[in-house]
C-alpha cells in the first residue's frame with residue numbers, strides 16, 4: 001500500500017467538482033509520478049477524526065507514513081522536497097518557486113477567493129462590495145500579466161508554484177475574470193494542457209461521480 005494517502009470529501013455537489021483543492025495535490029503527485037492512494041472523509045459531517053487532521057474541517061490533507069499535513073501549500077512544499085519535478089534544486093530557482101507559491105496563495109488567491117465566492121452565490125457585481133472585490137482582483141491580475149507574458153513558468157522550470165497559481169487563476173477564468181488578461185489566460189491554458197493536470201482532473205471528477 002502506498003505511504004502517501006490523500007484525503008478528500010466522499011462527495012461534493014456538482015458546482016465545485018473539478019475545483020476541489022485535492023486537485024492541487026493530485027496534480028503534484030502525478031507530475032512527480034509518486035504512488036499514492038485517495039481516501040474519503042464525509043462531506044456532510046465533520047467528525048473529530050477529520051478535525052484532528054484538518055482543524056478547519058476542510059480538505060485536502062495528506063498523510064506520509066506517520067506525518068499528517070493540511071493546507072494545500074504546505075502539502076505541495078512537502079512533496080516538492082521529494083521531487084525536482086516539483087521544486088528545482090538550484091537555489092535561485094527553488095527560492096523563486098517558493099516565493100511564487102506564497103504569492104499564489106497570499107497575494108492572488110486572497111483577492112480571487114472573495115470575488116469567486118460572490119460569483120458562486122450569483123451576485124451580479126452591482127453592489128459596492130462586489131465592485132471593490134472586482135477592482136482588488138483586477139489590480140492583482142494587471143500586475144501578474146507582464147510577469148506571465150515574459151516567461152513560460154514562474155520559476156526556471158514548471159514547479160509547485162505553477163500548480164497553485166494556475167489552479168487559483170483557473171477558478172477566476174471559470175467566471176470569465178481573466179478576459180482582457182491574455183497572458184494569464186495563456187498561462188492557465190498551458191498549465192492545464194499538461195497530462196498530469198488532465199489525469200488529476202479526470203480522477204477527481206470520477207471520485208465524486210462514484211458517490212452520486
Ligand SMILES: N[C@@H](CCC(=O)N[C@@H](CS)C(=O)NCC(=O)O)C(=O)O
Pocket residue numbers: 019020021022056057058059060070071072073
Ligand atoms: N487553505 C486551505 C483551503 C482548503 C479549502 O478551502 N477546502 C475546501 C474545498 S476546496 C473545503 O474543504 N471547503 C469546505 C469547508 O470550508 O467547510 C487549503 O489550501 O488547503
